[in-house]
Amino acid sequence: MSVQTLTLPSPAKLNLMLHILGRREDGYHELQTLFQFLDYGDELTFAVRDDGVIKLHTDFEGVPHDSNLIVKAAKKLQEHSGCTLGIDIWIDKILPMGGGIGGGSSNAATTLLGLNHLWQLGWDDDRLAALGLTLGADVPVFVRGHAAFAEGVGEKLSPEYPEEPWYVVLVPQVSVSTAEIFSDPLLTRNSPPIKVRPVPKGNSRNDCLPVVARRYPEVRNALNLLGKFTEAKLTGTGSCVFGGFPSKAEADKVSALLTETLTGFVAKGSNVSMLHRKLQSLL
Numbered sequence: 534m535s536v537q538t539l540t541l542p543s544p545a546k547l548n549l550m551l552h553i554l555g556r557r558e559d560g561y562h563e564l565q566t567l568f569q570f571l572d573y574g575d576e577l578t579f580a581v582r583d584d585g586v587i588k589l590h591t592d593f594e595g596v597p598h599d600s601n602l603i604v605k606a607a608k609k610l611q612e613h614s615g616c617t618l619g620i621d622i623w624i625d626k627i628l629p630m631g632g633g634i635g636g637g638s639s640n641a642a643t644t645l646l647g648l649n650h651l652w653q654l655g656w657d658d659d660r661l662a663a664l665g666l667t668l669g670a671d672v673p674v675f676v677r678g679h680a681a682f683a684e685g686v687g688e689k690l691s692p693e694y695p696e697e698p699w700y701v702v703l704v705p706q707v708s709v710s711t712a713e714i715f716s717d718p719l720l721t722r723n724s725p726p727i728k729v730r731p732v733p734k735g736n737s738r739n740d741c742l743p744v745v746a747r748r749y750p751e752v753r754n755a756l757n758l759l760g761k762f763t764e765a766k767l768t769g770t771g772s773c774v775f776g777g778f779p780s781k782a783e784a785d786k787v788s789a790l791l792t793e794t795l796t797g798f799v800a801k802g803s804n805v806s807m808l809h810r811k812l813q814s815l816l
């Protein structure tokens with residue numbers, strides 16, 4: 534008998550560095566970025582239905598059902614595969630939206646991989662990643678599930694093996710619009726391309742940081758506070774700010790001090806996504 538229900542993790546990501554090399558004719562930006570996953574994220578539960586209906590049962594504030602990336606991913610996969618089955622979906626959402634830790638993209642990728650499994654489509658990662666890219670620039674890395682150096686608009690991926698520290702992640706209570714940051718005239722768009730791998734030390738900056746810090750005092754504050762303990766960085770276009778520590782004990786200590794006034798969490802960096810570890814265990 535085939536499996537009819539499945540619960541899968543949907544991890545967050547960090548951009549350990551992010552350089553903007555230029556702007557394309559279509560307005561999208563050429564980037565170089567290093568992605569790593571966190572062992573921290575949402576959890577999605579799927580149950581197959583035989584009437585072809587796709588239904589997300591969890592409400593999202595401010596996101597209509599059909600605009601949710603989970604529903605969009607499921608519909609696209611159904612359409613492109615010609616599958617006649619449907620799906621009921623529930624999510625335990627803990628990742629902040631607009632935090633630069635990729636929650637929406639990760640949810641879309643977990644949906645693609647979960648449904649590929651439950652609907653027994655047999656699609657390979659290349660095909661799922663290509664479909665994922667039509668949903669968002671960050672979806673492919675979540676589909677592939679390995680820490681990666683990304684180029685292009687984020688879709689050209691090569692596996693990387695950065696250290697896996699414990700991170701303190703601060704979540705300033707502001708939602709940063711990615712489109713807004715990328716259209717800021719003050720954004721630096723001329724970083725020289727890095728041509729050697731792994732990324733040489735001294736390249737950990739995020740070119741979005743000056744623009745985000747200028748616009749959002751809450752992000753500035755988080756960077757200043759975490760910066761007293763370690764190098765404090767911005768992930769994606771923010772708002773989340775993070776810093777690495779060699780042990781959980783040290784990360785917990787700093788987190789306890791900072792989360793008296795700020796929201797945040799501690800999580801381990803991981804080069805293999807917890808989604809893929811779970812899927813492996815099912816085989």
Ligand SMILES: C[C@](O)(CO)[C@H](O)COP(=O)(O)OP(=O)(O)OC[C@H]1O[C@@H](n2ccc(N)nc2=O)[C@H](O)[C@@H]1O
Pocket residue numbers: 548560561562563564566633638668669670671672685686687711712715769770
């Ligand atoms: C900055 C990153 O977070 C790095 O991980 C991502 O590249 C952003 O990925 P995302 O949130 O999935 O972004 P998308 O939904 O594809 O794009 C949102 C908006 O950001 C701008 N955008 C995004 C990616 C990119 N390489 N150049 C851009 O200029 C575009 O205006 C786009 O309309």
Ligand SMILES: Nc1ncnc2c1ncn2[C@@H]1O[C@H](COP(=O)(O)OP(=O)(O)OP(=O)(O)O)[C@@H](O)[C@H]1O
Pocket residue numbers: 595596600601602603629630631632633634635636637638640641671711769770771772
């Ligand atoms: N399942 C979903 N989870 C989160 N956001 C979603 C989802 N579906 C649609 N969205 C929309 O996408 C927007 C961006 O959400 P997301 O959590 O991916 O941002 P982010 O963490 O800044 O991502 P990124 O790092 O990829 O820019 C949200 O503000 C919301 O309107």
